[in-house]
Every structure is written in C-alpha cells, then in structure tokens.
Amino acid sequence: MPGLNTAPNIANADDFYAALLALHEGHSKEESDAINARLILILANHIGDGEILKQALEAARKDMP
Amino acid sequence: MGKIFETPLYPYERSPDQDAGVPVRHPVVVIGAGPIGLGAAIDLAQQDIPVVVLDDNDKVSFGSRAICFAKRPLEILDRLGCGQPMVDKGEVWNTGKVFFDERQVYAFDLLAEEGHKRPAFINLQQYYFEEYMIHRLRELQAQGKPVELRGGNKVSAIGQHDDHVTLEIDTPEGPYNIEADWLIACDGANSPTRKMLGLDFVGRVFEDNFLIADVIMEADFPTERWFWFDPPFNRGQSALLHKQPDNVWRIDFQIGWDIERDEELKPENIDKRLRAMLGEDIRYELEWSSIYTFQCRRMEEFRKGRVLFAGDAAHQVSPFGARGANSGLQDTDNLAWKLKLVIEGKAPEALLDTYSAERVYGADENILNSTRSTDFITPKSEISRIFRNAVLDLAEEYEFARPLVNSGRLSVPCIYDGSALNGPDAPDLPRRTRTGAPAVDAPLADGWLIDRLGDRFQLLAINCEAPDVVEEGGIAIETLHLSATPEIVERYLGDAESAVYLLRPDQHVAARWTAFDEGAIRAALKTATAQGDA
Ligand SMILES: Cc1cc2nc3c(=O)[nH]c(=O)nc-3n(C[C@H](O)[C@H](O)[C@H](O)COP(=O)(O)OP(=O)(O)OC[C@H]3O[C@@H](n4cnc5c(N)ncnc54)[C@H](O)[C@@H]3O)c2cc1C
Numbered sequence: 001m002p003g004l005n006t007a008p009n010i011a012n013a014d015d016f017y018a019a020l021l022a023l024h025e026g027h028s029k030e031e032s033d034a035i036n037a038r039l040i041l042i043l044a045n046h047i048g049d050g051e052i053l054k055q056a057l058e059a060a061r062k063d064m065p
Numbered sequence: 066m067g068k069i070f071e072t073p074l075y076p077y078e079r080s081p082d083q084d085a086g087v088p089v090r091h092p093v094v095v096i097g098a099g100p101i102g103l104g105a106a107i108d109l110a111q112q113d114i115p116v117v118v119l120d121d122n123d124k125v126s127f128g129s130r131a132i133c134f135a136k137r138p139l140e141i142l143d144r145l146g147c148g149q150p151m152v153d154k155g156e157v158w159n160t161g162k163v164f165f166d167e168r169q170v171y172a173f174d175l176l177a178e179e180g181h182k183r184p185a186f187i188n189l190q191q192y193y194f195e196e197y198m199i200h201r202l203r204e205l206q207a208q209g210k211p212v213e214l215r216g217g218n219k220v221s222a223i224g225q226h227d228d229h230v231t232l233e234i235d236t237p238e239g240p241y242n243i244e245a246d247w248l249i250a251c252d253g254a255n256s257p258t259r260k261m262l263g264l265d266f267v268g269r270v271f272e273d274n275f276l277i278a279d280v281i282m283e284a285d286f287p288t289e290r291w292f293w294f295d296p297p298f299n300r301g302q303s304a305l306l307h308k309q310p311d312n313v314w315r316i317d318f319q320i321g322w323d324i325e326r327d328e329e330l331k332p333e334n335i336d337k338r339l340r341a342m343l344g345e346d347i348r349y350e351l352e353w354s355s356i357y358t359f360q361c362r363r364m365e366e367f368r369k370g371r372v373l374f375a376g377d378a379a380h381q382v383s384p385f386g387a388r389g390a391n392s393g394l395q396d397t398d399n400l401a402w403k404l405k406l407v408i409e410g411k412a413p414e415a416l417l418d419t420y421s422a423e424r425v426y427g428a429d430e431n432i433l434n435s436t437r438s439t440d441f442i443t444p445k446s447e448i449s450r451i452f453r454n455a456v457l458d459l460a461e462e463y464e465f466a467r468p469l470v471n472s473g474r475l476s477v478p479c480i481y482d483g484s485a486l487n488g489p490d491a492p493d494l495p496r497r498t499r500t501g502a503p504a505v506d507a508p509l510a511d512g513w514l515i516d517r518l519g520d521r522f523q524l525l526a527i528n529c530e531a532p533d534v535v536e537e538g539g540i541a542i543e544t545l546h547l548s549a550t551p552e553i554v555e556r557y558l559g560d561a562e563s564a565v566y567l568l569r570p571d572q573h574v575a576a577r578w579t580a581f582d583e584g585a586i587r588a589a590l591k592t593a594t595a596q597g598d599a
Contacts, residue, residue, distance in 0.1 A: 033448075037455035045465040 004055035068352075070192040073123040074199055077217025083241040085129060086217070091117050092408060094232065094245035096220050096258055099126065101376030101393035102251030103198040107145045108401035110205050112520060117243075118202075119234060123216030125195035128353030129279050131316050132188050132307065137478035137503060138181040138394040140572070144519045145259060147201035148183070155187030156308050161290040163470055165457040166378060167297060170465050180552045181506045182513040186475065187273075188288075188309050190279075221247070222259045223372070230371050237539050239469060244537045247404060251393075256378035261564075262369055268362025269436065271383065273443045274326075275357050276318045278335055281351035283312060291473040292444075294457055298341040303472075306342075310485035316342070319442065326356055359383030359439060360430045367421040373400060380428035385438040385473035388431040395479055396424050402570035404518070406594060411539045420485050423574040427479035434474045441471035478503045481573060485597075488567065488576025488589030495559045504572045507552035507567065514553075517545055518572045525554060528563035529581050536572035536586045540594065542567070568591055 010016045024032045024038075049051055075098070095102045098120035109116045134151065140150035160170045163257045175185040205212055210522055221240070222233035230248040234241055250258035259266060290543040293299070302319035309315060318338055320329060328334060335354055337384055340347060363380035367373060376393030402422045406412035433544055438553040444450035459466035481487065481501035490500035498505050506515040522542040535542045547553050558564050565582075567589050576589035591597050 003453055022576060022582045033451050034455060034458070040471070041452070041455055041459060042463075 002052075004052050004059060006059070069196055070127050070191075073216070074125060074196070075120070075214045075216035076123045076225065078215075079236075079238060080213075080215060080241075082243050083236070083238070088231065088242040090229065090242050090244040090246065091115065092245070092470070093117070093247045093249065093404065094230075094243065095249045095251055096120075096194075097251035097253060097376075097378070098122070098214060098216075099251060099253060099376065100195055100390045101397055102249070103202060103250050103399060103479050104141070104249060104394050105375060105397040106212055106214070107147070107198065107201055107205065108397055109405065110202070110210045111146065112405055113211065114405055115211035117213045117215065117245075119215050119220055119232075121217070121219035121235075125199070126191040127354065129190040129309065129313070129315065130193060131191040131194065131384075131387070133391075133392045133475070134187050134189055134194065134582070135387060135391045135476040135478075135535050136181070136183045136185050137189065137476075138391045138497065140503075140506070140515050141398045143183070143197075143516065144398075144572070146204070147197050150197045150200070151189055152183065152187055153312050154193055155189040156288050156310055157184045158288045158290065158308070159185065159189050159420050160287070161292065161472075163460070163472055164291065164293040164296060165454075165461070166295055168461060170457055170461040171470060173467070175196075180508050182515055185505070188307060188315075190311075190313065190391045193310070194390070194422060200402075203431070219255065220252070223258060239500075246371070246408070249397075249400070249404075250372055250378050251376045251397075251493060252378050254377040254381045256374070258372065258380060259364065259374065259580060262372065264364055264369060266362050266364055266381075268360060268381070268432065270358060271359045271439050271443055272322045272440075272496065273358065274320050274322065274324050274329075274353065275359065276320050276329055276335070276338070277338065278316045278318075278354045279309070280314050280316060280339065280349040281312055281350045281352050282314060282347060284347075285313065286314075289331070294415065294453075294472075296342075299338070304342065305472075309513050313336050318342075319321065320356075324356075325400045329356060330354060338367055357383075357384075360488050361436050361439070363425065363428045363432060367396070367424055368417050373404070373420065375400060375424075379424070382387065382428075382431050382435040382520070383439045384435075385442060386431070386435045386475055387473070388435055391476040392431050392479070393451075395427060396420075398571045399424055399427075400459075402424070402566040406540070408537075410506065411563060412594040412596065419595055421483065423479075423481050423484050423486070426481065426484070430479060431476075438471050438473045442473075442584070486569075486575065486593045487594065488592045489576050489578065489585070491559050491579050493559060493565055493579060494577055495556060497579070498557055498574055499564070500574050500576055502574050503567075504568060504574065505556045507550070507556055509550075510548070514547070515572070518568060522570060522575075522593075523568045524586065525557065525566040526562075526581065527558055527565070529565060531565065531581045532583075535583060535586055537590045538594075538596065540590060542586065542590060567593070 094118045095118045177185045219235045286307045293304040305317040307315045327574035367379045375396040403416045456469045487500045526546040531544045566577045575593040
C-alpha cells in the first residue's frame with residue numbers, strides 16, 4: 001500500500017540535518033517559528049496527496065491526544 | 066432625510082381580523098418581512114397559496130447589512146419575479162485582491178463562465194434588495210394574488226396544536242389573535258418564535274468585533290473586493306473595502322474583543338480610522354455604522370410540527386462568504402414547493418421533514434466554510450497566527466499558497482448529495498448537474514434555460530423522445546426538449562448519446578438517466594415527493 005514513507009529516505013541525512021539547523025541560525029524564536037511554518041506548508045504542498053498528509057499529521061501527533 | 070430605510074413602506078393598518086368574533090384561520094402565516102420572509106411570501110403567493118406576512122416594523126433593513134448577492138439566489142429571485150431590478154441596480158464584480166501588511170499578495174478572478182444569464186456576484190444594499198421584493202409583493206397584490214403584508218404587527222405568543230398554530234399579535238391598537246395551518250418563522254437571528262417555543266440555537270461566538278461603516282464618497286477605487294490582513298492602518302487586524310451602488314462603500318474594520326462599543330461608534334473615532342485607511346483629505350458622508358460580533362449557530366431541526374424556520378432564525382453565519390441572505394433564499398426556495406404540495410394534499414407531511422434535512426445540510430456547509438474563514442481572519446492561538454502569516458508570506462511569491470488564503474469562501478449553491486428525495490443518478494453524465502444539484506444555466510436559441518425552469522416538475526429531454534406531459538398522483542411533469550448545443554453538451558450530456566433529467570420545482574435535479582424510461586420517472590417522482598416506499 002502506498003503510504004507515508006517512514007523508512008530512511010534522505011541520501012545524506014547528516015547534511016540535511018545540518019542545513020536545517022543552519023536555516024535557523026541567528027534567528028529569533030519568532031522568526032524561526034515563521035520559517036518552520038513556511039517550511040511545513042512548502043513540504044506539504046510538494047507531497048500533495050491527502051492520504052499521505054493525513055498519515056504524516058498522525059505520525060507527528062505521536063501519542064499526544 | 067428621505068433615505069429609503071427611513072421611509073415606512075408598509076405602515077400599520079387595521080385588519081378585519083382584528084374585529085372578527087373568533088380568530089380567523091389562514092393557510093400560511095409568515096413572521097418577519099426581512100429578505101427571507103418576503104421571499105417565502107412571494108413564492109407562495111405567486112403560486113396562489115394565500116399568505117399573511119407579519120412584521121413588527123414597517124421599513125426595510127436599517128442601513129445596508131448584506132451587500133453581496135450570489136448567482137444562485139439571483140436565479141431564485143428571477144423565478145420570484147424580482148431579479149431584474151436588483152441586477153440593473155447592483156454593481157457586478159469579479160476581482161478580489163488580498164493585501165498583507167503593505168503589499169498586495171494576490172488577486173483572484175471569480176472566473177465567471179460564459180453562457181449564464183446571471184453574473185457570479187452583484188453588490189447591492191440590503192435595503193434596496195428588500196425594497197424591490199416589496200415592490201414585487203405589491204405587484205402580485207395588484208394582480209389579485211392572495212398576499213397581505215401587515216406592518217406594526219408584533220407576534221407576542223404562539224400556541225402549537227396538532228393541525229394548526231395560534232398567534233397573539235400586538236398592534237398600536239391593541240392585541241388580537243389569528244390561527245395558521247402553517248407558520249413560517251423568518252424573524253431573524255434573535256427569533257422570538259424560537260425562544261417562545263423553547264428551542265436551542267447552538268454554535269460558536271467568535272471573540273472579536275467588527276466595525277462596519279458604509280460611507281458615501283466619490284472615489285476612483287475599482288469595483289473590486291479588497292481585503293487587508295494586518296495593514297499599517299489597522300495593525301494586527303483585518304479590513305475590507307467593497308463598492309455598492311450610489312457611491313456607497315462598505316468598509317469593515319476588525320477591532321478585537323476588548324473594546325468600548327460606544328467609543329468606537331463615535332463619528333470622530335470612525336473618522337480617524339477612515340482617514341488612516343483612505344487618506345487625510347477624503348471627503349465622505351457616513352451613511353450607517355454598526356459593530357458586530359460574529360457567530361455560527363443553527364437550530365437542530367428547521368421544522369417543529371406546524372412551524373417551519375427559515376433564514377437567520379434557523380441558522381446564523383459570520384458574513385465572510387456572504388452566506389446569510391444567500392442561504393436563506395435557498396431555504397424558502399426549498400420550502401415553498403413542498404409546502405404547496407402538502408397543502409394541496411398531493412404529498413405527505415413527511416416531505417416537510419426533508420426541508421429540514423436538506424437545509425440543515427446546507428446550513429452545515431455554510432457554517433463550516435464561514436467558521437474556517439473566521440479562524441483564518443481571527444487566528445485563535447499563537448500557532449494559528451504563525452501559520453496564517455506563513456500562508457500570506459508565501460502567497461505573494463508561490464502560487465500554491467494562494468488557495469490556502471481564506472478571506473471568505475464566497476457563497477456557492479448547495480448540492481443536496483445524499484438527500485432522501487434523490488432518485489437515481491447517471492454517473493456518465495457531467496458531474497456538476499448530478500442528482501441533488503441545482504440546474505446549471507445555459508443559453509438557448511430564444512433565451513436562457515434557467516428562465517424556462519421552476520415552479521413545477523419538469524423533464525429535460527436531450528436527444529430523445531418523451532411525452533409532453535407525464536402525470537403521477539395528481540402531479541404533472543412537463544417535458545422541455547433541448548437541442549444539444551455546445552453548452553448543453555458540456556453541462557448536461559457529456560459523452561452520453563442522450564439524457565433525461567427530472568427537475569424539481571426549485572430547479573434541483575431529482576434524478577437523471579441516459580434514456581427515457583417512464584416507469585423510472587414515475588418512481589423518481591414518488592421518491593422526490595416523499596412518497597417512496599423506503
Ligand atoms: C454586517 C453584515 C453583513 C452581511 N453581509 C451579507 C452579505 O453580503 N450577503 C448575504 O447573503 N448576507 C449577508 N448578511 C446576512 C444577512 O443580512 C441576513 O442573513 C439576512 O438579513 C437574514 O434575513 P432574514 O429575513 O432571515 O432576517 P432579518 O433580516 O433579520 O429579518 C427578520 C424580520 O423579522 C421581524 N421580526 C422579528 N421579531 C418579530 C416579531 N416578534 N413579530 C413580527 N416581526 C418580527 C423583524 O422586524 C425583521 O424585519 C450580512 C449581515 C451583516 C450583519
């Protein structure tokens with residue numbers, strides 16, 4: 001079943017993680033919040049598929065109610 | 066000052082009912098002469114069902130209130146015989162612009178499709194809207210149609226019985242009583258009828274206030290809907306500018322929850338806001354101003370025995386999306402033909418329960434849309450504001466973010482998917498005219514399709530034979546043969562060879578097939594009038 005890919009999928013994980021932190025470097029909490037929100041919207045649009053997005057929202061919720 | 070909304074249009078006059086020994090019984094009484102009560106009365110009267118309208122006032126809406134009227138209600142108003150003066154007077158508009166901070170982030174076009182009699186939207190002051198409806202009601206009276214409008218008649222008590230309702234009415238000359246076989250309560254969001262019957266009105270109040278100012282000014286802004294998020298002249302809040310006829314401009318300022326109402330409404334304080342927005346040197350006259358808190362609520366059911374609720378009395382939405390009056394007119398459009406068939410003994414009372422079911426469905430759609438708009442315009446939490454601003458930030462540069470911007474999802478017609486009155490659907494035919502949908506207009510050789518529809522059951526026959534009339538249980542179905550013009554093909558036929566549509570008196574599709582089958586049509590008519598064997 002095509003669904004949310006939760007297997008490792010980023011070719012160079014350490015590079016991506018460093019780039020994510022670099023994106024936020026030197027920014028206030030408020031600016032970082034804005035960056036994160038924009039990033040989520042950009043990625044969500046790229047995924048597009050409603051079912052996968054739903055699974056991603058659920059995965060992000062973890063065990064919170 | 067001679068404004069139409071300051072002129073008594075139906076002043077109190079003594080009715081013979083007030084001197085009757087026993088309360089006079091009327092087939093239908095409507096409470097409220099707002100747009101929805103007038104719509105109900107015109108619809109019934111022009112179909113010869115006697116109706117009495119009671120209103121405690123004698124004038125049209127004070128100030129404008131509603132300004133945007135959508136295509137579907139305009140089509141309903143055409144059926145009621147008063148769409149033309151509204152469209153003639155109204156301002157047609159197609160473009161909306163959204164601003165964030167100091168920048169324009171995006172413009173949208175309503176992309177009005179060609180080949181329709183009516184535009185997507187017009188702007189018209191609610192007082193004109195009601196005035197033209199009153200003209201139509203007077204015209205019907207002049208033709209001898211059975212309709213009465215009693216101003217200065219305030220309903221003060223209602224008694225419910227199995228087969229009728231009793232009403233106590235206060236007038237300047239004292240109280241009197243009447244009876245009604247059926248009562249339609251169109252007495253607005255604070256509906257005294259609802260309260261007198263002890264019925265709930267559940268929903269949400271949004272903790273925010275909006276200052277609405279209608280100003281008369283010579284200005285060269287285009288006829289476009291301009292919406293600002295967080296503009297320099299109203300920091301942290303929103304604002305709206307929209308044109309109405311006679312150089313009247315609607316301006317809304319979101320002003321937050323903790324306000325001093327009386328202070329905000331002082332003309333000098335409104336003046337400060339207007340000059341900050343439009344420039345220090347503007348010249349204008351303030352026509353009307355008011356402060357609103359928006360709410361989204363509805364009754365659980367719109368029928369309670371012999372009492373039927375319609376318009377704001379039954380459901381209330383925030384104005385973003387222009388869904389108040391526009392949806393109320395769809396209520397009475399749905400109700401009038403059903404009530405007529407029940408009164409004439411051609412359909413069971415159960416048909417009126419489907420009024421409630423279909424319009425509750427419509428109200429939920431409107432409440433969902435206007436709740437979402439309000440949540441976007443008035444973010445409830447820090448994180449919802451962060452996302453809202455992120456959407457607006459991205460919308461300027463990236464097309465993908467524009468559909469997420471929500472400054473009001475404008476009223477679209479309700480499609481009664483899943484209604485108990487729906488007969489079969491033919492999935493090969495175009496989706497937009499599926500069973501439950503309102504008919505989609507199209508040009509004909511000699512006029513418009515929409516003008517040929519309504520007030521009776523009809524068959525649309527495209528590329529096939531059908532008898533002129535099919536009669537079932539005292540209800541006649543008239544056939545309209547349509548040629549397969551490009552618009553008819555696109556809107557009704559698709560890739561099929563032929564198509565047959567059964568339309569209800571409110572122009573909604575009751576069932577459709579790809580070939581004529583008389584037995585199936587008879588069965589669908591029974592289903593559409595709540596006489597199915599379910
Ligand atoms: C700022 C604002 C902007 C809006 N913009 C839009 C828009 O752009 N498009 C849109 O479609 N809608 C809009 N609306 C909503 C629209 O104004 C309402 O949905 C509409 O007026 C509802 O009509 P109604 O006939 O149900 O009720 P009302 O217009 O409230 O009429 C109720 C009538 O009942 C009468 N009445 C009450 N009690 C009694 C009694 N006891 N006895 C006798 N009579 C009684 C009252 O006098 C009144 O005449 C807007 C509303 C506001 C406030």
